[in-house]
């Protein structure tokens with residue numbers, strides 16, 4: 001009996017002692033407005049003047065009339081980031097191909113080689129280079145060389161962690177102070193042969209500390225090789241579609257949040273990428289302009305293919321009910337799936353519905369990156385518009401995902417959503433102008449002018 005009592009008391013004491021620890025796993029403390037991660041929002045200093053800059057790769061031989069809007073190049077943005085790195089460079093990447101292979105003497109990949117050499121320099125300067133990559137890393141020459149030079153390379157085992165999905169994120173974080181997020185892969189072709197759009201962000205501590213939570217999340221998943229059932233509290237965020245952070249961007253009040261895909265990569269508070277997209281579409285008051293490589297209202301990779309009209313429904317709804325002008329620009333190249341053309345024609349067939357005035361406006365076009373030089377014909381998976389963004393009269397969305405079901409169900413991606421109370425900021429104008437430059441360019445073809453059964457010909461004649 002005495003033993004039993006002593007045993008019971010010891011057990012009770014143990015439980016009492018462990019309670020706080022157990023509790024920590026059951027619930028996360030409320031994120032207070034002045035916690036360590038958000039120290040910047042609570043200081044009395046004047047708000048930071050964040051710098052946002054859209055960056056693009058315009059493939060060689062894709063030319064616009066003089067006077068067209070221009071952006072900083074992806075190459076310049078990446079070199080800027082690497083040259084200015086002091087402590088750490090984190091690269092979340094899909095795959096690596098910074099040099100043309102097999103080893104040729106071509107100068108085609110000169111920009112890729114330059115970035116690669118700068119990465120080696122970064123390591124030599126004592127900066128910590130950490131890479132998280134989707135594809136198996138053992139046979140990749142880029143990653144082998146970087147890892148031998150001292151980079152930490154972590155594999156994210158997508159097959160196990162994402163079922164049939166992949167790590168499709170393209171996110172750079174430098175010194176926890178600067179960021180690149182966009183469509184460009186770690187690929188020499190992303191610098192000269194593929195059309196890309198992304199954003200370079202500087203001096204914006206509140207946003208960067210939220211972005212570093214995403215980077216830490218990938219690191220956590222990759223190094224443990226598992227997706228936790230409950231995310232540790234440190235990954236939670238206060239900033240999302242309902243509560244965007246209020247920033248000062250180039251002297252403009254701007255509300256911003258970061259979204260993440262798939263939903264099981266969203267700790268508490270993080271808006272999923274698909275909800276972010278729906279939110280942007282539904283909050284438009286006048287127009288929704290979309291430029292994505294692929295637009296498919298079904299699951300492309302998962303078998304069986306499931307009908308997935310989540311974005312498609314939202315676009316039809318705002319066009320029909322709210323008379324929002326919808327324009328969607330996708331990519332036409334040799335790998336375009338004929339299905340996509342049919343789905344786009346289906347969307348565009350609602351253009352001009354006059355059941356209620358004013359008529360609905362829902363237009364679809366395809367963008368062709370021209371093949372001018374004979375060698376361009378032979379570069380695999382190049383000469384394509386790889387953009388993944390949306391710009392409305394209220395908001396800009398810059399992401400890394402193709403717009404098909406898979407990317408929002410089991411593929412890892414991130415996006416930034418930038419809203420302005422008075423959409424008059426320079427960046428917003430710049431972004432709208434980029435869309436219009438492409439939409440009205442000779443490289444865009446109305447979807448009705450494309451023959452589903454014979455479409456590559458349309459591209460070459462553009």
Ligand SMILES: *[C@@H]1O[C@H](CO)[C@@H](O)[C@H](O)[C@H]1NC(C)=O
Pocket residue numbers: 060061372373
């Ligand atoms: C295409 O680009 C290449 C490489 O920059 C250049 O040498 C060539 O003159 C360009 N051709 C045309 C027709 O613009």
Ligand SMILES: *[C@@H]1O[C@H](CO)[C@@H](O)[C@H](O)[C@H]1NC(C)=O
Pocket residue numbers: 103104105
């Ligand atoms: C590349 O250039 C070197 C030296 O000029 C030459 O020996 C080699 O054969 C060239 N390789 C190719 C694939 O053209």
Ligand SMILES: *[C@@H]1O[C@H](CO)[C@@H](O)[C@H](O)[C@H]1NC(C)=O
Pocket residue numbers: 137138143144147153154155156
């Ligand atoms: C590949 O990844 C593993 C763990 O993810 C890491 O330990 C190893 O160093 C990496 N190898 C290379 C060549 O980068």
Ligand SMILES: *[C@@H]1O[C@H](CO)[C@@H](O)[C@H](O)[C@H]1NC(C)=O
Pocket residue numbers: 049051250251
């Ligand atoms: C904020 O940044 C923009 C662009 O970098 C610059 O033009 C402006 O002068 C800055 N404003 C202040 C108050 O420093």
Ligand SMILES: *[C@@H]1O[C@H](CO)[C@@H](O)[C@H](O)[C@H]1NC(C)=O
Pocket residue numbers: 064065440441442
């Ligand atoms: C399209 O091509 C025609 C004929 O070459 C040219 O006159 C026109 O300026 C071009 N338009 C644009 C937007 O590039």
Ligand SMILES: *[C@@H]1O[C@H](CO)[C@@H](O)[C@H](O)[C@H]1NC(C)=O
Pocket residue numbers: 453454457
């Ligand atoms: C595709 O279009 C080209 C040029 O108009 C034509 O010569 C060819 O026969 C067409 N092919 C098919 C399968 O319709």
